[in-house]
Amino acid sequence: MSMCHIYCWPNFKTWSNISETVFTHVFREGEGSSSTPRRHTNRLAMERSPYLLQHAHNPVDWYPWGQDAFDKAKNEDKPIFLSVGYSTCHWCHVMERESFEDEEIGKILSDNFVCIKVDREERPDVDKVYMTFVQATCGGGGWPMSVWLTPDLRPFIGGTYFPPTDHARRPGLKTVLTRIMEQVKGLTSDNGTAVAANPGESPPAAPDVANRCFQQLAHSYEEEYGGFRDAPKFPTPVNLMFLMSYWSVNRTTSEGVEALQMALHTLRMMALGGIHDHVAQGFHRYSTDSSWHVPHFEKMLYDQAQLAVAYITASQVSGEQLFADVAKDILLYVSRDLSDKSGGFYSAEDADSVSASGGTEKREGAFCVWTASEVRELLPDVVEGATGAATQADIFMHHYGVKELGNVTPEQDPHGELQGQNVLIVRYSVELTAARFGISVEKANELLASARTKMAEVRNSRPRPHLDTKMLASWNGLMLSAYAGVGAVLGDKALLERAVKAANFLKEHLWDAERQTILRSCYRGDEMEVQQISPPISGFLDDYAFIIRGLLDMYEANQQPEWLQWAEELQLRQDQLFWDDQGGGYFCSDPSDSTILLQLKVGEGSMSLFRNHDPVTQDNPQTLL
Numbered sequence: 001m002s003m004c005h006i007y008c009w010p011n012f013k014t015w016s017n018i019s020e021t022v023f024t025h026v027f028r029e030g031e032g033s034s035s036t037p038r039r040h041t042n043r044l045a046m047e048r049s050p051y052l053l054q055h056a057h058n059p060v061d062w063y064p065w066g067q068d069a070f071d072k073a074k075n076e077d078k079p080i081f082l083s084v085g086y087s088t089c090h091w092c093h094v095m096e097r098e099s100f101e102d103e104e105i106g107k108i109l110s111d112n113f114v115c116i117k118v119d120r121e122e123r124p125d126v127d128k129v130y131m132t133f134v135q136a137t138c139g140g141g142g143w144p145m146s147v148w149l150t151p152d153l154r155p156f157i158g159g160t161y162f163p164p165t166d167h168a169r170r171p172g173l174k175t176v177l178t179r180i181m182e183q184v185k186g187l188t189s190d191n192g193t194a195v196a197a198n199p200g201e202s203p204p205a206a207p208d209v210a211n212r213c214f215q216q217l218a219h220s221y222e223e224e225y226g227g228f229r230d231a232p233k234f235p236t237p238v239n240l241m242f243l244m245s246y247w248s249v250n251r252t253t254s255e256g257v258e259a260l261q262m263a264l265h266t267l268r269m270m271a272l273g274g275i276h277d278h279v280a281q282g283f284h285r286y287s288t289d290s291s292w293h294v295p296h297f298e299k300m301l302y303d304q305a306q307l308a309v310a311y312i313t314a315s316q317v318s319g320e321q322l323f324a325d326v327a328k329d330i331l332l333y334v335s336r337d338l339s340d341k342s343g344g345f346y347s348a349e350d351a352d353s354v355s356a357s358g359g360t361e362k363r364e365g366a367f368c369v370w371t372a373s374e375v376r377e378l379l380p381d382v383v384e385g386a387t388g389a390a391t392q393a394d395i396f397m398h399h400y401g402v403k404e405l406g407n408v409t410p411e412q413d414p415h416g417e418l419q420g421q422n423v424l425i426v427r428y429s430v431e432l433t434a435a436r437f438g439i440s441v442e443k444a445n446e447l448l449a450s451a452r453t454k455m456a457e458v459r460n461s462r463p464r465p466h467l468d469t470k471m472l473a474s475w476n477g478l479m480l481s482a483y484a485g486v487g488a489v490l491g492d493k494a495l496l497e498r499a500v501k502a503a504n505f506l507k508e509h510l511w512d513a514e515r516q517t518i519l520r521s522c523y524r525g526d527e528m529e530v531q532q533i534s535p536p537i538s539g540f541l542d543d544y545a546f547i548i549r550g551l552l553d554m555y556e557a558n559q560q561p562e563w564l565q566w567a568e569e570l571q572l573r574q575d576q577l578f579w580d581d582q583g584g585g586y587f588c589s590d591p592s593d594s595t596i597l598l599q600l601k602v603g604e605g606s607m608s609l610f611r612n613h614d615p616v617t618q619d620n621p622q623t624l625l
Contacts, residue, residue, distance in 0.1 A: 041056060044062045050468045050470055060105075082146070084120050084147070086121050087466065098163060105174060119470075130155055130158065214243070218259075222290060226266030241309070272426040273287065274425045281333035282333030283330065293423060297364055297367070300347070308485075311324070312485055331483060331498075334479065344510075345479045364418075369408075370402065370424070372402055372422065374458075376391070395433065398427070401422070401427040406421050473520055474545075474546045477547035480503055484553040484557040488553075506550075509530050518544055540590075541602065548574070577590060580601070588600050
């Protein structure tokens with residue numbers, strides 16, 4: 001898969017003197033190299049984050065975010081190299097293989113910089129502040145995020161992915177590091193002033209904000225396949241929920257009807273597309289093309305949660321069974337593959353894995369894709385009564401668009417990782433498939449379901465992608481809402497019981513009753529037990545907001561007063577910790593944390609994993625009233 005990489009290179013003479021001329025370079029990534037043997041161990045080996053542990057054997061003197069690193073930078077007057085990512089990030093893996101496992105680059109970094117690794121999912125506050133800087137100075141951002149800081153944590157250069165060496169007249173990481181070393185030699189952190197300043201209070205929302213949001217979405221809407229703008233195309237469940245909400249208060253207007261059509265068509269096309277895993281359920285991260293065909297194969301918990309809610313909402317407003325089936329399909333995947341026995345939910349599955357055919361190099365999508373010969377070998381039986389002595393494979397391949405030479409074009413696969421492979425995508429309705437082979441719709445459904453079961457068994461025998469077993473409070477809160485909401489709509493006791501188990505998990509493992517504080521994360525230990533780091537990371541605003549929302553959804557589903565009571569207690573605690581008594585509004589993180597350079601409020605700052613904590617934060621107190 002291809003992506004753009006952006007970095008900003010200012011010419012500076014002091015720590016904070018950023019030139020007015022910032023050169024932004026955009027280029028394409030090169031091929032990753034194979035992993036080097038584990039000959040090094042750094043202090044990240046003592047962490048619990050799967051992302052930090054992935055870098056524990058780099059020849060880089062990595063520090064986690066914390067006072068030890070800050071003190072070292074100040075005592076030795078060295079710039080800080082801050083690298084931010086997450087464990088299932090494809091291009092984080094590429095930069096690690098190419099640069100952080102390289103002995104020469106590792107020595108340059110360790111000798112001349114204080115190197116800090118941050119898991120953006122553990123520390124969204126750190127990620128948000130420095131992503132705001134990267135976006136403001138570069139015009140874009142992404143992960144891995146690479147930022148150079150003064151010893152007092154002020155950013156002066158930022159970017160995303162860097163290749164190890166110069167490429168197409170653009171400097172690589174070695175060159176960037178060398179230039180920084182030359183420029184800052186002999187400087188001290190006393191020479192500069194603040195690089196970033198508080199942007200001030202956000203302006204109040206305009207009365208017609210909903211109409212303007214609708215107009216903006218309508219302008220970027222892609223009519224043929226749904227979704228918004230060109231590839232890469234993300235599911236954006238927040239947008240879809242907004243459109244259905246907009247319809248609910250504008251049902252008699254043409255704009256309201258259009259909003260509903262946009263949401264339902266997008267959800268329908270995603271359900272049929274390759275972004276939806278038709279064999280093992282759930283949704284991949286995004287589509288690399290406009291038709292939802294070839295995905296980036298990573299699966300994130302927060303996507304599953306928000307999409308399950310979007311699909312069950314669509315089933316309610318439209319009455320279409322497809323949407324209810326997809327919502328339940330998502331939760332089947334989460335229950336099977338992203339659930340801990342304690343009741344918590346894991347964060348993500350990686351896009352990359354080793355091919356079942358052998359070798360040690362990981363390839364994107366290897367766990368999920370199929371050759372035509374694999375399908376034919378697995379489904380060889382001739383279907384009684386089908387025209388042309390068709391086999392089960394013939395029917396399956398027709399329905400899901402499987403081609404002998406693969407159904408992924410070179411444009412969709414610029415690095416050739418999916419050459420000859422097929423990404424399953426529903427090409428025909430079951431009715432048309434049944435008619436094509438002269439069988440009943442009931443028989444066609446039976447054959448397709450049987451085929452998917454057989455293929456799931458084969459997939460389970462393949463080398464699995466990395467599983468990020470970190471359990472985050474906010475994402476578990478989102479998942480609690482999904483199970484409670486879908487379970488209530490469908491009257492499914494099993495889903496509601498799973499929701500109760502999730503709520504109990506949150507109270508047992510991510511709530512510090514003594515300090516009356518939500519904890520950001522916990523982890524699966526080597527013996528499958530739930531572990532916590534010491535000291536634990538305190539929860540952020542989104543942790544409180546999404547858990548409160550989940551508890552309210554639980555209360556609506558089963559009317560048990562204990563969930564409402566805890567939601568009320570958490571709302572009071574959220575107000576105490578994050579509300580700005582002087583300027584109004586909620587801070588996203590603890591405003592007393594001096595290591596966070598810029599205290600942002602809801603609605604300010606960089607891209608986030610999901611922006612729907614803004615309305616959730618506002619709606620929760622009203623719901624409690």
